[in-house]
Amino acid sequence: MSDLENFREETKSWLEANCPEEMRKPVRDDSDVYWGGRKATFQNDAQKAWFEAARDKGYTVPSWPKEYGGAGLSPAEAKILRQEMAAIGARPPLSSFGIWMLGPALLKFGTEGQKKRFLNEIARGEIRWCQGYSEPGSGSDLVSMQTYGEDKGDHWVVNGQKIWTSYADKADWIFCLVRTNKEDKYKGITFMLFDMAGEGVTTKPILLISGNSPFCETFFDNVKVPKSYGDDCPGFVGEINRGWDVAKYLLGHEREMISGMGGGDRTTAIGTAMKRHAAKTGDDIDPVLRSEMALFDVDALAFTAMAEKFMDEMKAGKGHPAQPNMMKYVGTEINKRRHELMMSAGGSRSLEWESDETRGGKPSREWLRTKANSIEGGTSEVMLNVISKRILELPGG
Amino acid sequence: MSDLENFREETKSWLEANCPEEMRKPVRDDSDVYWGGRKATFQNDAQKAWFEAARDKGYTVPSWPKEYGGAGLSPAEAKILRQEMAAIGARPPLSSFGIWMLGPALLKFGTEGQKKRFLNEIARGEIRWCQGYSEPGSGSDLVSMQTYGEDKGDHWVVNGQKIWTSYADKADWIFCLVRTNKEDKYKGITFMLFDMAGEGVTTKPILLISGNSPFCETFFDNVKVPKSYGDDCPGFVGEINRGWDVAKYLLGHEREMISGMGGGDRTTAIGTAMKRHAAKTGDDIDPVLRSEMALFDVDALAFTAMAEKFMDEMKAGKGHPAQPNMMKYVGTEINKRRHELMMSAGGSRSLEWESDETRGGKPSREWLRTKANSIEGGTSEVMLNVISKRILELPGG
Amino acid sequence: MPLYHTEDQAMLADSASGFLAEEGNINKQLRHWRDRDCKDGFGHGLWKQMAEMGFTGMLVAEDDGGLGMGHVEAGIVLEEIGRNLTPSPFLTSSVLAATALGHASSDLKGRYLPGLIEGESVFAVAIDETAKHRPSRIATKAEKSGNGFKLTGSKSFVIQGASSDMIVVAARTSGSDEDEHGITLFAVPKDVNGMSQNPVRLVDSSMASHITFDGVELDGDAVIGEVDGGREVLNAMLAAGRVGAAAEGVGVAQGAMDMTIDYLKQRKQFGKVIGEFQALQHRAAHLYSEVEIARAATIKAQQLLDEGAPSADLMTSVAKAKVAKAAGLAVKEGVQMHGGIGMTDEYDIGLYMKRDRALAEFLGDAYFHANRVAELSGY
């Protein structure tokens, strides 16, 4: 039996022994997700047991090196673990922006000291991170951000405001873009790391048109950010004033994550579900709406094939490097259309905002929430700009 | 009985007496249109009789002053004539770019001598004019035209090329934009008038994707254009180097003519006709195509109302002066969609290019011809630019 | 008649826009009542003011104490209501119910119209029985009992049902569910025994009721128009309501568009005002065209309806569908062009998106009416 086959057997039995039944049920909402951090509490014993078992095995971040809290799995082994977890529907033992965003950045740009400290804290779920990028004045034009850190020798004094900082009110630390040189737009930003519990940091949750959201506004009023947290552990990633390189890397990383979503995973026609739904309520689907669904399903099912092709090509290192922008553009636009059609099929019932029959207005709130898909993580307009420049190589503009 | 009622009665009886039966049948194709000019021949005696009666009455250009060959009708009288001619389906006795384009320009910018000579020639169908505007290098960006007239004192020597000159191969004279000052883009163009029979003028018909067309390429090789055709009759309209003012006026005029078209006049749903047509051939209309037709008919019938509103507002001097650009944009896009749907409804039969059943490929040739609607007389892109600048007052760009 | 407003109508438009911008604006009405979780979803004070402005009885015949105006005039008020997202009983009470009552006995008129004209009363209409608009199908039964009727069945999407003093209910007095004939309209007063309402808040913060009738006893004089002959009145009511909803939708579209164009002129990115980006300019210009056309179709439908022209029915569905499309585009482009802040409850553009959705669904969405255009055109 090959090593990989061995590994698969071991993994199966380990999961069997360590992943409780309750942790094999689909995640219903955010309360089922364990985010870790200082203020974290467990939903139940099962969640605690599953997290701790995974943490001790390094399976909160399986492919990270052992010395940073991971299990040092090879890509092939990591894939097997994913497959076996999917097979039993195991929930992720730990979720966090540390794992998704800061981790990859540190693995690429961090010092040994930073990796040892911060990656282990992330892997062990001790520190929950949030991301400080956008500002009210700088959305698509991120690099125009103004939050400023004044150099005070061994530390900076940071003043300014960030927006769209997810879970800032729940996070312990923030990785944050701060301007440290007003002369140079691109080479004047530093990628800082600091504690949200520090003096002068306040957060305010943002109410969306769809209702409550994880997003916050975050304000910095003379926040002291040390340039070093000790031996070989600077308070910033990469070089001072070169934080934009780190940010760009993470944005690409983020876009790739998003580009996999948005209908790409769905393979059933919307019309099928909608007709079944309408039949329950004694409705039938209007012929013109039916046709719109048919035309949508052509686009959506074709995009499903595109998503599969995109993933296959990514794995094989084929395909244009800017292709994630196209996937993000189309995927989010399709998802918006899907919810428009679902609202139409649902009729007046789907307009209800708080009723029990709609579980608190799920259809309309989800419909409204999809409108952000084509804005967050790079607007559709920016995606189209990138496609025309980098893929079609159209000039200037 | 009021003067207008009198006029209506007189008009009725005059038409009754002078418009032959054959001239009350709908125009089938270009051969039914009398364009006048030196080389003109009449299709039949009826066409000759109708033209001559109208010419002698001044009804080839009813609202032009009598001294220029018109009948000097007031707007109210002209409207009555239009109504009564429409009532019996009378064909226009004479058609020409002289009537539609040059005439209005001369009435606004021409000298008395020019009006006396050229307007009378137009009204009497003696001279057929064509328009020399576009050049291969300058389509939407008309003012970048290069055809150059070198000043030789009492005349210019013109060299260059025009494109899209309708019926240039059949026309006697041309009104033509010629650059007379290379330093000033806008104030360096002269609106010249000259004889196509002169030395150095050659024309070449353009074959379109839809087949033969009235369009030509026109080449000028050292063409001599006199600055004057005699007392008070210069060889140009307006001032030298200020021809762009005349051209702009005519472009606006042209856009207003076009903006009335394109579905604006149609009031019956496309689906009705298409279903009848399909039934004849034993076909039924696919449900999704039917829905597309329904959605189209919503747009087309709504645009019919818009066209009526637009005309009413124009007559009353209401509405935004740039509104014709919107009408042109929407009208042409709707007309293109209409023919796409007609082709789909017609199926493989409508693909035929030469067959008798399709009268020589009428459906497919007309479909292809509509693709020029959103290009000629100002592209849809230019229309959208104008709307955003002049109506929405969006900045620069 | 030319397709633009007469001088009188232009004057009405001026006063309506001034009044509603002042008294009916988003902060004073929609947000005010929404944030207080008001059970009506609108303000009775404003309703009184609208009565003083002479709006409430616009469509009521002069003989019945109203102004005897037409749908063009009602549409002028509705467009301003749409532009300001003003929550009010105008569309349901002064357009739909008033149209039905126009066909009612002098007794019923006397009972209900004065309250409407005074802005004292609020009325609702109960037509739909499933989540999609399908007036061809009326299953709610009204059986003869004594010299009256007994009402049994259920209705949904009854806007402001729980706030209403009277509800116009379409019920079946004979024939089967899909029959053209056999419909009767009833004026059902609030608090009748056997009527239970389940009011729910909708996405646009308005209130709509699911109503069940469990053997509700009605006098014979509650009948509006002819017994079994209610389809005609129902159709008149639907036409008035649809062209009215179209007019309000034009206002929603215009309001969302104006707000977005303004934003394009202010918001800076990449060192320039985003309104300078040609891609956005072209989309804005296209949106402008669509809104203009939607308005033209609506005015045309209003005029035809006022003239009693046979083609009014077709044009009404054209207008309702076209407005739904144009307003839908306006709010989608509005949120997208506003970017992130367009998603926040703090900004108004999202409120336009919510209202547009509810309004488009009311009395038949774009798909319903496109299909109706095809059917009326014989295909």
Add this chain to the structure above:
Amino acid sequence: MPLYHTEDQAMLADSASGFLAEEGNINKQLRHWRDRDCKDGFGHGLWKQMAEMGFTGMLVAEDDGGLGMGHVEAGIVLEEIGRNLTPSPFLTSSVLAATALGHASSDLKGRYLPGLIEGESVFAVAIDETAKHRPSRIATKAEKSGNGFKLTGSKSFVIQGASSDMIVVAARTSGSDEDEHGITLFAVPKDVNGMSQNPVRLVDSSMASHITFDGVELDGDAVIGEVDGGREVLNAMLAAGRVGAAAEGVGVAQGAMDMTIDYLKQRKQFGKVIGEFQALQHRAAHLYSEVEIARAATIKAQQLLDEGAPSADLMTSVAKAKVAKAAGLAVKEGVQMHGGIGMTDEYDIGLYMKRDRALAEFLGDAYFHANRVAELSGY
């Protein structure tokens, strides 16, 4: 299997694109034959060359002397055919007819396949009987007569019918016009008595025949597959032809798009290359996305068909519809972005528009297949 080409397939793509760009390009083939008003609409010389390249017998089983390749491989050739607008019998003969003959008796195979593989023979298929594709309805009758059949009826839109040595005809041997069962396919040789063809030139310069069968006598061995059981073979033929047409359509879209993007980089207006205008950039980027997705759907359908997966049928209609939409957008944007010269016969972009139209109609247009997607999905 990953959704991209294997090394062998990539090699095939290289040789096919090189060969067709060189020998099958627009001037050498489409314009050449069109301007000579060629009665075939394609060149037999190129057909021979395609045989030498090994294309003609790609889908023919190895036991039958072919290469036994799949629809992915055939699609590679078809995409290049589409890109170059190469007129050829490949789609009708090597894909549609070859698929039918794969179900035929060894006798029929022996009679027809060698000629196909050699590039000597050309075959056509006769399915449609009205102007719209509707294979569910087969009215052309084949009555038993002696030990053979007698064919009566008419077919339309038979591509290259007049140039063909044999035509695969779908006829009814039992049941009524709309019946699933009772279809039989016949291999009808040219010049049989009672078959009259009316060949017409189509918008894309290809030739299509209206064919009438007036009691055409056929031997029993002309039957392909089972008597009355032809539906299965017909469906296999349709699936192969549709996914093939989709592949060719991807080539048409790509060719039109590439030509247009190039033009955007060269054409100057208002002092800059028009490709700098953001409105055109966004439309071009959107077009790129649509073409990419259409290609992905097509490859997916090809793979599923080669695997014999049950979902192949659904994905085939998805691909045919998506390609029609994407290619339709490519040629419309192509002509519009070229402006005036795009309307001239001198430029090639108009030829793409013409071919796209004919190809989209062939074996069912976007509306037909969108409706089919709905039906296959149970709504």
